[in-house]
Amino acid sequence: MEHASERPEVAPNAVTTAILSLSEQPGQGKAALAKEIVDNLHRNGWLYLTNHGISDELITEAFSTAKALAKLDNEAPPPATEVRESYNYFPYAEQKFPKKELPDFAPAMAALFKAAYNLSLELLELIIVGLELPLDQAEVLRTAHSLVGTEKSNTKMRLLWYPPAKSDAAASRLGTHSDYGTITVLFQDQTGGLEAQNRDGRWTTVKPLSATGKGGAVLIQLGDMFQHWTSGRLHSSKHRVQLTNPAQAGATRQSIAFFLHPNDDHLISQLNGQKSDRDITMGDFLKNRFSISYGSD
Numbered sequence: 001m002e003h004a005s006e007r008p009e010v011a012p013n014a015v016t017t018a019i020l021s022l023s024e025q026p027g028q029g030k031a032a033l034a035k036e037i038v039d040n041l042h043r044n045g046w047l048y049l050t051n052h053g054i055s056d057e058l059i060t061e062a063f064s065t066a067k068a069l070a071k072l073d074n075e076a077p078p079p080a081t082e083v084r085e086s087y088n089y090f091p092y093a094e095q096k097f098p099k100k101e102l103p104d105f106a107p108a109m110a111a112l113f114k115a116a117y118n119l120s121l122e123l124l125e126l127i128i129v130g131l132e133l134p135l136d137q138a139e140v141l142r143t144a145h146s147l148v149g150t151e152k153s154n155t156k157m158r159l160l161w162y163p164p165a166k167s168d169a170a171a172s173r174l175g176t177h178s179d180y181g182t183i184t185v186l187f188q189d190q191t192g193g194l195e196a197q198n199r200d201g202r203w204t205t206v207k208p209l210s211a212t213g214k215g216g217a218v219l220i221q222l223g224d225m226f227q228h229w230t231s232g233r234l235h236s237s238k239h240r241v242q243l244t245n246p247a248q249a250g251a252t253r254q255s256i257a258f259f260l261h262p263n264d265d266h267l268i269s270q271l272n273g274q275k276s277d278r279d280i281t282m283g284d285f286l287k288n289r290f291s292i293s294y295g296s297d
C-alpha cells in the first residue's frame with residue numbers, strides 16, 4: 001500500500017476496452033467488424049484483437065529470446081534509475097544482433113516482425129472500410145508502408161523487459177507518452193500495469209491479456225501520425241506503465257511492441273482526400289513531432 005498515495009487517480013472501470021475477434025463471427029460481416037474497430041479507435045485509441053492469426057509458437061519464441069537478451073545485458077548492472085530495459089529491433093541492423101550469444105535471435109524476431117507487419121496491413125484495410133473511405137485509400141496506406149524493414153522506414157519492434165522494482169521504487173515503470181507512428185501492435189505477458197487515456201481524457205487500467213493461449217489477444221494502439229492522417233477522426237492515446245499494486249512490484253513484466261511507421265519520404269495527405277497545407281512527410285513529422293500542433297487537439 002506504500003505506493004498508493006503517490007499514484008495518480010485512476011478510475012478502473014471508467015472506460016471499457018473492447019476485445020474484438022479478427023475472424024468474422026456468424027452473422028457479423030467484415031463491414032461490421034471494421035466499424036467496431038474504427039469506433040473504438042475513435043473513442044479510445046486502443047482495442048484488443050483476438051484470433052489475430054499470429055501463432056503462439058512465434059510469439060513464445062520471440063518472448064523467450066527477448067528474455068534471454070535481457071539476461072545477457074544484465075551481466076553489466078543497469079544504472080540505479082533504470083526501471084526497464086529496451087532493445088529496438090530493426091530487421092536490417094544485423095550488425096547489432098547478438099549473433100554469437102543468441103543465434104536464435106534473428107530468426108525469431110524476423111518471424112514476429114513479419115507477422116505483425118502483415119496483421120497491421122490487414123488492420124489498415126479494415127480501418128479504411130470502417131472509416132467509409134474509398135477503397136483506393138487502402139492501397140495508398142499499403143504503398144505508404146512498402147519500405148517496412150528497410151532503412152527508409154522507422155518501423156521497429158521494441159523488446160521491453162521490466163525487472164522487479166525495488167521496494168522504494170516510484171510507481172512508474174514507463175512514463176506517459178503516445179506512440180508516434182501509424183499503429184502499434186503490443187504483445188504482453190499477464191503482469192499488467194498498462195494504463196491509457198481516452199479521447200475524453202479519462203484514464204483506465206487496460207486489463208492485461210496474454211498474446212498467446214486460448215483467447216490470446218494483441219493490443220492495438222493508434223499512433224500520432226495516424227491521428228494526423230485521419231484529420232483527428234482516430235485518437236492517439238497517451239499511455240504509461242504503472243506499478244498498480246505492491247505485489248506487482250516484485251514481478252517482472254515483459255512486452256514486445258511492433259511500431260508501424262510509414263516510409264520516411266512518404267507524403268502524408270489527408271485520407272479524406274482534402275488538400276491540406278498540413279501535408280507532411282513522415283521524416284519531417286518526426287523532426288517536428290514536439291513542436292507541431294495537429295488533429296483536433
Ligand SMILES: O=C(O)CCC(=O)C(=O)O
Nearest residue numbers: 158160188194241255257
Ligand atoms: O510495455 C508496454 O506494455 C508498453 C510499451 C509502450 O507503450 C511503448 O514502448 O511505447
Ligand SMILES: [Fe+2]
Nearest residue numbers: 177178179239
Ligand atoms: Fe507506447
